[in-house]
Amino acid sequence: MPDARRYHRLPSPFLMKRGGELHSADLAYETWGTLSPHADNAVLVLPGLSPSAHAASNRHDPSDGWWEAIIGPGKAIDTGRWFVICINSLGSCKGSTGPASNNPDSGKPYGIEFPELTLEDAANANQCLLDALGIKRLACLVGCSMGGMTALAQMLLHPGCTRAHISISTAPQAQPFAIAIRSLQREAIRLDPNWNDGDYDEAHYPEAGMRIARKLGVITYRSALEWSGRFSRIRLDSGAREGDPFAAEFAVESYLEAHARRFVRTYDPNSYLYLSRASDWFDVAEYGDGSVADGLRRIHIEDALVIGVETDILFPIEQQKAVADGLAASGARVRFEALDSPQGHDAFLVDTERFGAAIRAFLDTLPRTDSIGSCVVPLPQHHEN
């Protein structure tokens, strides 16, 4: 299978916020476009919980990426102008070191021996990569959903790391509704006997728990409004039910089923647990005098675009507004876009027309950097982890 991932070896030991440390840990990432001679045209994209670093097709991997409609030549994030990097979060399972990786001390997967993970650890790891690439200041740091929280952490922990910021459908702190949903997803996984305290394998995989976790995710990623229009009370062919009153009967049930089927066994359950809990823990208020507003005021950037969606129940629009207000209070020029996409939290992955237009318009306002051309920064060699 084609693979465009590059790997950056983190400093060893890599110290974690809550006390643990990692040895010989890697960060997986992909890039598009060319870094300018002054390394001032870099755009770092941080995905949500589940996507990999493959945000768009590229030379090494022509398959569509998770943000194919947004990233590419002439697209909203124009790879003719920008050097785009997408990082698979530390703790994930798409190439970066996480609970499914082998613990070099034991030679076996970490499982729940993986140290407690925070989004701050992910942010610090991202910064290590930027340092290695010689990028002193990003032109723009883009964070979507969980990646938006990591982006906030990165700007708080590494002042000056970026000139501009795009915050998409994220939260400055986890609120109880989101914590409740994630807690229940974790419970479903942990109650699955196959989870076995994090010690499972392909033959004994907590599939039932992951199915429920994913379906609950999908329910909260979309919106009731979209589903009423899309599925209404459409029924499936009744033949399949064969007298079982609890078998899938409505279109919305088979939709959830299809989502679960695509996800289960492609994502490591322990990674899910760790990143889910890290999201609960994240709180910008810890960086200020205890309020989100004060925490956000500690971020110093020049321009920001904050995009949210009215139908998002997981990261409600009020939280996007709080991010916009907080960044504005710190002196940034802030655009706030409350889009009326019906797709809820997932809109940034689906309604790429509205999101693309907002991102393109914002990036067009950023100052031109030096021209791209002859000088190509030497990228670290590919190595397999």
Add this chain to the structure above:
Amino acid sequence: MPDARRYHRLPSPFLMKRGGELHSADLAYETWGTLSPHADNAVLVLPGLSPSAHAASNRHDPSDGWWEAIIGPGKAIDTGRWFVICINSLGSCKGSTGPASNNPDSGKPYGIEFPELTLEDAANANQCLLDALGIKRLACLVGCSMGGMTALAQMLLHPGCTRAHISISTAPQAQPFAIAIRSLQREAIRLDPNWNDGDYDEAHYPEAGMRIARKLGVITYRSALEWSGRFSRIRLDSGAREGDPFAAEFAVESYLEAHARRFVRTYDPNSYLYLSRASDWFDVAEYGDGSVADGLRRIHIEDALVIGVETDILFPIEQQKAVADGLAASGARVRFEALDSPQGHDAFLVDTERFGAAIRAFLDTLPRTDSIGSCVVPLPQHHEN
């Protein structure tokens, strides 16, 4: 334990909408107040999915009922004026015949051999009880949540069964978001190995599945707004976690846990499955030309109060508005109250101040019936089922 339940034996066989039949089935109910000589002061209250017929304390059972603040002498539903009946739905497990009841043919619990259940069956059973009590026309039929759907079915199937109607936080048809939530709750129960195709006992009870189903219920019964104000990011005493990063840490997690603990093992999982699916199936549109509006126009009553809550994500306010509009189109005098209670779908159980005021004001407008006094209708004898 004190027990105020009475039981009404349904006609045997009791024919079900989707084809099955029940033999020697019972309906459990409780009453408050005194039926007037002309039997024209009866108010029938239909609860949501989980509560029993014990809506309020009474002579036989002085413990608080689930609507204690609303029903009683001088309260919003004034038992000094009204003869109040509350029925435990057919298919439930609080005294009425349901999947946990013994099948008289086998002498063993029905389990999933219970016939497919619809809310129309529950409505027909309710009507049998009213007939037995000599109540030709209710003064008011009150339905809450699932009970609100059963009430709509009862008015469609038994025209003239009530003079007035109070519809509370219900839906004229299940929409895909609600179907998705309920489908996932059912999946959690059915994936629990202890569910065992509906054949379990106390020693092998699908506790894990019921915990998840209940927690998901609680999440959708309340609102993000309420929880942000109530729990914020309050943490539990850290001692209990003992280094387990996935143990309950936030107040909202222990709140869910407490709810699950109170519910699990007090409710029959098969009953939950049957009533949940019956709710998915319910659709007023089937009674009209295919639209909800047309279905509702077939209901002929004189007065209606429709109450919904802006923060209800399970039965959104637009659905309450549709009920109000449909009843108005059929010629009823309709009051529509969109309350701004923060408690979401559960508000009718919690914000009894707002709900009580609306209900009291509406009932005060209903015409006085004949005076209550000497004639007490003979109620069926208590018998245990």
